[in-house]
Amino acid sequence: MTTTAAPGGRPLEAARARLQRHLDERHARCHDGPGALRRGRRTGTAQGEGAASEPSTPLVVPLGAHDVLGEGSGDPYSDVRPRARVQLTSQAVLVGPWGGDAGTPVCGRCLGMRWQRLRTRTERDALETGGATGAAGEWPQLPAYVLDAVGALCDAALAGTMTPPGTQRPADRELPQVTRLDLRTLAVSTHPLLPEPLCPRCALPGGGAGEAAPPRLVPRRKPAPDACRLRPASSYPMPEAALANPVAGALGAGTWINVTSPTTAPVAGSVFMRGYAGLTDVTWSGQANSFAASRELAFLEGLERYAGTHRRRRGALLTRSYRELGEEALDPAECGFYPPATYRDDPVVRPFDPDRPIPWVRGRSLRDDREILVPARLVHYSAGVAADDFVFECSNGCAIGSCLEEAVLGGLLELIERDAFLLAWYGGTRLTAIDLGSAGGAVPAMTARAALQGYDVHAFDNRIDLAVPVVTALAVRRDGGPGSFSFGAGASLDPAAALEAALSEVLTYIPHLPRQVRERRAELEAMAEDFTKVLHLKDHAQLYGLPRMAEYVRPYLEPAAVEPLSVLYAEWEERRRPRGGDLLEDVAVCRDELAAAGHDVIVVDQTTPEQERIGLRTVGTVVPGLLPIDFGWSRQRAPLMPRLRTAARRAGLRGTDLPDGEIRMVPHPFP
Secondary structure, eight states: OOOOOOGGGOTTHHHHHHHHHHHHHHHHHHTTOTTHHHHOOOOOOOTTSOOOSSOOOOOEEEOSSSOOSSSSTTOTTTTTGGGOSEEEOSSEEEEEEESSOTTSOOOHHHHHHHHHHTSOHHHHHHHHTSOOOOOOSSOSOOOHHHHHHHHHHHHHHHTTOOOOOTTSOHHHHTSOEEEEEETTTOOEEEEEOOOOTTOTTTOOOSOSTTSSOOOOOOOOBOSSTTOSOSSOGGGSOOOHHHHBOTTTOSSBSOOEEOTTOSSOEEEEEEEEEEETTEEEEEEEEEEESSHHHHHHHHHHHHHHHHHHHSOOSOSOOEEEOHHHHGGGBOOGGGGOOOOHHHHHHOTTOOOOOTTSOEEEEEEEETTTTEEEEEEGGGTSTTOOOGGGTTOOOOSTTEEEESSHHHHHHHHHHHHHHHHHHHHHHHHTOOOEEEOGGGOOTTHHHHHHHHHHTTEEEEEEEOOSSOOSOEEEEEEEETTOOSSOEEEEEEEOSSHHHHHHHHHHHHHHHTTTHHHHHHHTHHHHHHHHHOGGGOOSHHHHHHHTTSGGGHHHHHHHHSOSEEEOHHHHTHHIIIIISOOSSBHHHHHHHHHHHHHHTTOOOEEEEOOOHHHHHHTOEEEEEEOTTSOOOOOSTTSOOGGGSHHHHHHHHHTTSOSSOOOGGGSOOSOOOOO
């Protein structure tokens, strides 16, 4: 039977109406006979609600014809979508949510929002930024056998006789499920669904993690004095199928592995996230020595980025001008601004205006033990409004852990690592090289793997004026071909761990760098001629894949000295490194080191409801005055900041402040 055109050309409407009629008639035949349709009502009981008191058929709504991520003004089905249990797309029918814990709030709007986030760039832009959509034809066709298949699925799933696939992990089987029927092949698949924290119906009320300033940090007993994590990555009840599935994955449609990688066993995933620069493909990955370990790390990184890119809680933020807030708030100027020419020439940024209201989040100063308001743009780095477009932030200082203390330690170490890297790079500092032949652990195997790829690796003690161990690694291609130089860095309270982290970074990049340079050779050569063409994160690292960039790498190949790791960090190991069993002591060492250098240490809780369910916490750490990592040559704050001029003098590496004329105005190679 051929469908008729929908009134006004509304996409999917004719097919939706036909499917709804079929389910109504099927329910009438299978339950109370012809009178059921007159006596019953069409509904779809959401999870956590009581069952309908009278006979019902599942409500069908279209999905993919209207924007369901907004507040509802663009979706004519916004009022009924939460209770819909069948959603019709152009390619499939989605049945659910069904099953799961009765205490887990989830609805059809949750499903629609998560489904839309997994669409292609073209589809999402059409739905979210374009004008009204129109029907391109009478599609999808729904022959009788498809209608019968949908009816059978509804009977099984919504009547409670269906169970989640036995292949799911326990954390996934506890969740509500969605069953997908492919309209072309009739293939059936079932996937778990996490509640959507921004769903107008299911979002939890205010309060909880992320809604207020973080509480004061508390003691946390470590499993061993040298440990920095309270539990292994494998111990979390990770709902992997709910995080990565093609119907409603919170972090993307799936994961992929690279079985040809000669240096690590990478696992990665990606998802589009909309920010002030449009849709960005956010990739998350794990790089360990086994695919199982890499997969665990990948999901942790994905969850960290999920929390850091956007605030995942409903409710309005405090919006005030900095001048109104005064001492209650962090002055954005302390975190650095771009050069005046950038604000003049770049159409997507404007100078900060202390009288312009902007959104703020609540943080806690660990140095002063007080609450402080932080510009939302500095901690949720893909979100923003037109009023706070004074800077583009990145994931610098965001970290995930089993508790606030663990996450804060990770965030502070990352800030210290990147600050040290930029101080050395822009300051042209000759660092002391680490004698890798003296290092144990995984280092010999790592250097051997690099050698098999044709690279020599070097590592350097990158501490400037802070005592916390920071190591920079550099891989140099022996034959001088494309992919010539690759940098990485690591910071840890354990110098050996910092070294391995830095080497692991360069080992991750060198298998792919030569190909990336060959594919973009002309573009990268143009960047080398004109640094203003360096625009994106990938440009910075790939630029140094060009052999001609050797002159800028030379300071690293002419180190001040070469010393064993044990000699370089002897004073740290003997006098400065915390050796107690309390994680809070480790955090205090980083806090005090930064405070002694004149910096506040601020923590903002970014934890999402999905992370709370797993037992994770995510934070954004902010240390005003440290050099921030930026990408794009015209958007560099570090060269303008006072610390770049004073840190080397403070460390005793020079007798005077670094003058402007000695700052190396060359794009950094940080990956």
